[in-house]
Every structure is written in structure tokens, then in C-alpha cells.
Amino acid sequence: MADEEQAPEENTTQNEPKSSKGPLLLVLGNTVAIILALGALIYTKVLFERPKITESKERLKIEQLAKQPQEPSVMLYFDPIVINIARPPKRSSQEKAKAHYAKIGFALEIKSEDDEENIEEIRPLLMDHFIETVGKKSFKEMNNAHGRYLLRAEIQEKTNKLLRGPTVKNVFFTHFLVQ
Numbered sequence: 001m002a003d004e005e006q007a008p009e010e011n012t013t014q015n016e017p018k019s020s021k022g023p024l025l026l027v028l029g030n031t032v033a034i035i036l037a038l039g040a041l042i043y044t045k046v047l048f049e050r051p052k053i054t055e056s057k058e059r060l061k062i063e064q065l066a067k068q069p070q071e072p073s074v075m076l077y078f079d080p081i082v083i084n085i086a087r088p089p090k091r092s093s094q095e096k097a098k099a100h101y102a103k104i105g106f107a108l109e110i111k112s113e114d115d116e117e118n119i120e121e122i123r124p125l126l127m128d129h130f131i132e133t134v135g136k137k138s139f140k141e142m143n144n145a146h147g148r149y150l151l152r153a154e155i156q157e158k159t160n161k162l163l164r165g166p167t168v169k170n171v172f173f174t175h176f177l178v179q
Contacts, residue, residue, distance in 0.1 A: 073109050073169055074116050080105030080175040083134045085142060100139040105175030108168050115167045122162055129158050142178045
């Protein structure tokens with residue numbers, strides 16, 4: 001009988017609900033995430049001060065850059081060339097699309113005189129790529145500062161690609177007329 005009395009007591013302890021820590025951990029995790037997000041927000045918007053850009057600091061940076069020894073670069077000039085640029089689409093069948101052209105001369109700033117020989121070897125190929133690139137541009141693309149900037153970047157990129165390395169430092173337009 002002693003065994004029968006103990007058996008029901010064991011069953012009653014097994015039927016008691018177990019305490020689940022899942023919801024508690026979920027609430028705790030969400031609370032920590034919210035506190036971290038608020039802390040980051042307060043730090044970036046209230047406490048953190050960006051360094052102020054002033055004219056004197058910028059002039060000092062420019063002076064320091066000017067004092068640094070710079071590698072001598074070589075300028076390679078390309079004569080101005082007249083190129084027909086892309087015509088805009090016709091608006092009606094009776095209207096003729098107006099032809100536009102560009103007269104562009106430029107200079108390449110290259111790293112060394114050794115690179116000058118390499119560029120002279122591929123000058124015809126480089127000019128062909130230049131004519132092709134300008135010929136695909138529209139009047140609107142060529143007639144603003146953004147278009148000229150993009151053209152400059154394309155010339156530099158294509159030249160460096162042809163030379164298989166970062167040889168061209170900069171591209172300068174010596175003559176730029178779009179009509």
C-alpha cells in the first residue's frame with residue numbers, strides 16, 4: 001500500500017505546468033534591441049557633432065597638398081577635330097532633324113615619358129574610340145557641364161583600358177565647341 005500512495009504523488013508533480021522561458025527571452029531580446037536602436041539614434045542625431053568645414057581648414061589642406069612633392073607628369077596634346085554628333089529623332093515626317101557637330105581638342109596628362117611612347121603607338125586606335133564615343137552623344141548631352149564631365153571620364157577610362165593600366169591621370173579639353 002505504501003507503493004500505491006507514492007504513485008499518485010509522483011503523477012501530481014508531473015502534471016504541474018512547466019515554466020516556459022521562451023516568451024520572457026523574446027520580450028528581453030526585443031527590449032535590448034529597442035534600447036540599442038534608441039542609443040544609436042540619440043548618439044548620431046544629438047551627441048555626435050560632425051567636424052565643421054571652414055574656409056581656413058580647406059585652404060590649409062590645399063597648401064599642404066601643394067607642398068607635397070608631386071610626380072612630374074607629361075601632357076600629350078591632341079589637335080581639335082570636327083565630329084558629327086547624333087541627330088535627335090524626327091518629330092514629324094515633314095520636319096528635318098537638325099545636324100549638329102562638335103569640335104573638340106584635348107590633352108592627356110600621363111604619368112611618365114615612358115607612357116608617352118605607348119600612347120603614340122595606339123594614337124589612331126585612341127582617336128577612333130574618341131570619334132565613336134563623341135559621335136554617339138546627342139546635342140543635349142554635349143551641351144552641358146555634366147555631359148563634358150562624363151565625356152572626360154569616358155576618354156580617361158577607355159585610354160587606360162587600351163593601355164592596360166592607370167596611365168592617364170587626367171583629361172583636359174583644350175577646345176570644346178558644340179553647334
